[in-house]
Amino acid sequence: MRPEPPPDADTVAGVGEFGLIRRVTRGRAQPSSTLLGPGDDAAVVAAPDGRVVASTDVLVEGVHFRLDWSTPEQVGRKAAAVNLADVAAMGAAPTALLVGFACPADTPTALVDGITDGLWAEARRAGAGVVGGDMVSCPNVVISITALGDMRGLAPVTRSGAAPGDVLAVCGRLGWAAAGLAVLGRGFRSPVAIVGAQQAPEPPYAAGPQAAEAGASAMLDVSDGLLSDVGHIADASGVAIDIRTDLLPVHQRLIDVGSALGANPRHWVLTGGEDHALAATFPEPADVPDGWATIGTVRRGAGVTVDGRPYEGTSGWEHWR
Amino acid sequence: MRPEPPPDADTVAGVGEFGLIRRVTRGRAQPSSTLLGPGDDAAVVAAPDGRVVASTDVLVEGVHFRLDWSTPEQVGRKAAAVNLADVAAMGAAPTALLVGFACPADTPTALVDGITDGLWAEARRAGAGVVGGDMVSCPNVVISITALGDMRGLAPVTRSGAAPGDVLAVCGRLGWAAAGLAVLGRGFRSPVAIVGAQQAPEPPYAAGPQAAEAGASAMLDVSDGLLSDVGHIADASGVAIDIRTDLLPVHQRLIDVGSALGANPRHWVLTGGEDHALAATFPEPADVPDGWATIGTVRRGAGVTVDGRPYEGTSGWEHWR
Known part of the structure; x- marks a missing residue:
């Protein structure tokens, strides 16, 4: 471990653990679902x-974010978003975040303040x-985040409910973070x-409960x-899923950047991660809610195809590989 | 960041992220409170x-545990215990753990297996x-853990409910981990x-709901x-608390180790952390449940005293200081 630098008023060592906790909790307005907020052994929601x-996600500097590419506020927004999107992808309404934050003693307090602002901004969204x-x-x-959510009386939408004859639809950005x-x-x-999409995604949280209410048979966040990720739905549901490229939403901005580079x-739309769009299957085309784009169909079989053929190239990110 | 070593069948790089997830989730029996377990975007409890x-806690190798002092199974037990104790300290019955695990690519899978076994053993307890x-x-x-719990219709027991005239009581080990x-x-x-108490605490989980039911006015885990920690109750409740050393449970094993060293x-009993005993205040001496030891009284004023006087020496652990 690195030697401890001398405490400095603008570092976490200078402020200390309890000072830092006061700093990140003061002046924040909790939603009505927070029955007991920070300051005790546990929260009550x-x-x-x-x-x-x-749902829990862990973000590591240099692996999931870079402080030379993103502001602390963007890092905080991203850390919150990846978890909140998981909760929305079950069809639930997010209610709370719990935040585990680990950093060296010489970390500037401005970094902690910025991340805290980002976490709160995204939580509020x-x-x-x-x-x-x-x-x-x-x-x-x-940064380790756990997000909690409430199902509001609906059944959770898992990955395993897709059936042959369903349609596949998406809501939110695809390929933006990869671009x-x-x-x-x-x-x-x-x-x-x-660039901002890479630094902090903007998942369509409300689309999760919207899809659950519309009768989505399977759902996850991309x-x-x-x-x-659609492969996870195919595997868990025991079905084949075909994506049609002519239906795929490829935003003009992505086309422009693609031309420039x-x-x-x-390829970004099909394989790029970190945008946290929602992908869901619905029994009928008419079930697909406003704001969602139908991009494929569910069939008997296994695996994911693009226009009826296996896609050439890598299809996603796996840790340690 | 360190260079990636070549994948080896007995490391996390060799098994890969999805292989590792299968490895840590297979063959585990969930309690009835787990409505949807691992494998989807989020769990449902x-x-x-x-x-x-x-409640969330983060444990860092070299700061909170040492793999040359503890087995992986003990590390897993400790990581679970510190969170489960926080939930019990609200008076709640623990229901679930979510685990964020971060490690280098060359980490042996045996380490992950051992930590997983420890997490499950303590969760089951x-x-x-x-x-x-x-x-x-x-x-x-x-290792970042979030523990969830259910209040079973009782009011959460916070740190701020102690009142002059209350008695202070403790349940569980004190000073063992420090020794x-x-x-x-x-x-x-x-x-x-x-030594085992340092490697993995044994918090008295059932004593949390027991104290809540008995009418505890304030509670936390040590x-x-x-x-x-009793200072946190005094501060949050706006009271003074006096601890009587003649009532303090000092186990014969601690006396023996103290003599040897x-x-x-x-001093271990008064200032040692990491045992995760529960400390609670009760309005009446007769309220103190079986298995708890009354060790002090709550008065008007501020701060914590020992036999009526300020304690000489450091009183606990604060990060980065």
């Missing part, structure tokens, strides 16, 4: 449905509060909308890439 | 009370299941019971040290 939906957490010393920056990564990787900082924007 | 209690999580690559080993640390620090590996066992 309303779960009126009688079931609580819960989803209707949730930051209700508790833990702050510890660690050689590198690690942003390609832009950043070439040393560019614009277009801002594309975190690793459309083909890879000499890259295929459709 | 019963919350029959209509409120869910939730508390009546909970391991319902979900996330596994990511990271330069060092970090174990002293033993390990001298290079010894025994007595096993004392994670940083008795004086430090030339240390004061009472």
Whole structure:
């Protein structure tokens, strides 16, 4: 472990654990679902449905985010979004975040403040509060988030309910984060909308409960890439899924960036992760809610095809490989 | 970041993320409160009370545990225990754990298996299941746990409800982990019971709901040290608390280890953290349940005293200081 630097008023060592906890919790307005917020051994959150939906993600500096590519506020927004999207993908309404934050002693307090602002901004966008957490010393920056949600009387939408004859639909951005990564990787900082999508996704949280209410048979959020994640629905449901490229939403901005970089924007849409769009299957085409785009069909069989053929190339991201 | 070593069948890189997830989830029996376990975007856990209690802790290798001092199974037990104790300290019955696990690519799968076994063993002791999580690559080993619990119709017991005239009582081990640390620090590996207490605490989970039912006015788990943590009750409740050393439970094993090492066992009991005993205040001496030891009184004023006087010495652990 690195030697401890001398405490400095603008570092977490200078402020100390309890000072830091005061700093990240003061002046934040909790939603009505937060029955008991930070400051005790545990938080208490309303779960009126009688079931609580819960998901955890861990983000590591250098693996999931780069502080030279993103502002602390963007890192906080991204850390919250990846979890809130998981909760929405069950059809639940997010209610709360718990935040585990690990960092070295010489970490600037401005970094912690920025991440906290981002966490709160994204939590609010989803209707949730930051209700508790833990702050510890660690050689590198690690953010671990647990998101909770309420089903509001609906049945959870799992990955395993797709059936032959269903249609596949998506809601939210696809390929934007991958395009942003390609832009950043070439040393560019614009277009801002594309780069911003890589720095912090904007999952369509309300579309999760919307799809559950519309009778979605299976759903997940696209975190690793459309083909890879739709493959999880196919595997869990024991079905084949075919995606039609002529139905695929390829935004004009992606086409422009693709032209500039000499890259295929459709490849970003099919394989790019980190946008946290929602993908769901519905029994009937008429079930697909407003704001969703139908992009394929569910058949008997196994695996995912594109226009009836296996897709050539890698289909997503797996850790340690 | 360290260079990636070549994948090896007995490392997490060799098994891969999805293989590792299969490995840690297969063959585990979930309690009835687990409505949907690992494998989807989020877990679904019963919350029959209509409120869910939730707490997060992060454990970092080298800061919170040492793999040369503890087995992986002990590390897993400890990681689960610190969170489950927080939930019990609200008066809730633990229902579920979510586990964020970060480690380097060359981490042996045996380490992951051992930690998983420990997490499950401790979860079972508390009546909970391991319902979900996330596994990511990271330069060092970090374990982040969120524990959920159900209040079973009781009011949550916070830190702020102590009132003058209340009595202070404790349940569970105090000073054992500190004594174990002293033993390990001298290079010894025994007595096993004392060293084992440092490696993995044994919080009295059932005593949390027991105290809530008995009318506890304030409660927390002793994670940083008795004086430090009782100080949190005093601060939050706006009261003074006096601890009587003649009532303090100092186990004969601690007296023996103290004699051998030339240390004061009472200092371990008053200031040692990591045992996760429960400390609670009760309005009347007769309210104190079986298995709890009354050790002090609540008065008007502020701060914590020992036999009416300020305690000389440090009173607990604060990160980054």
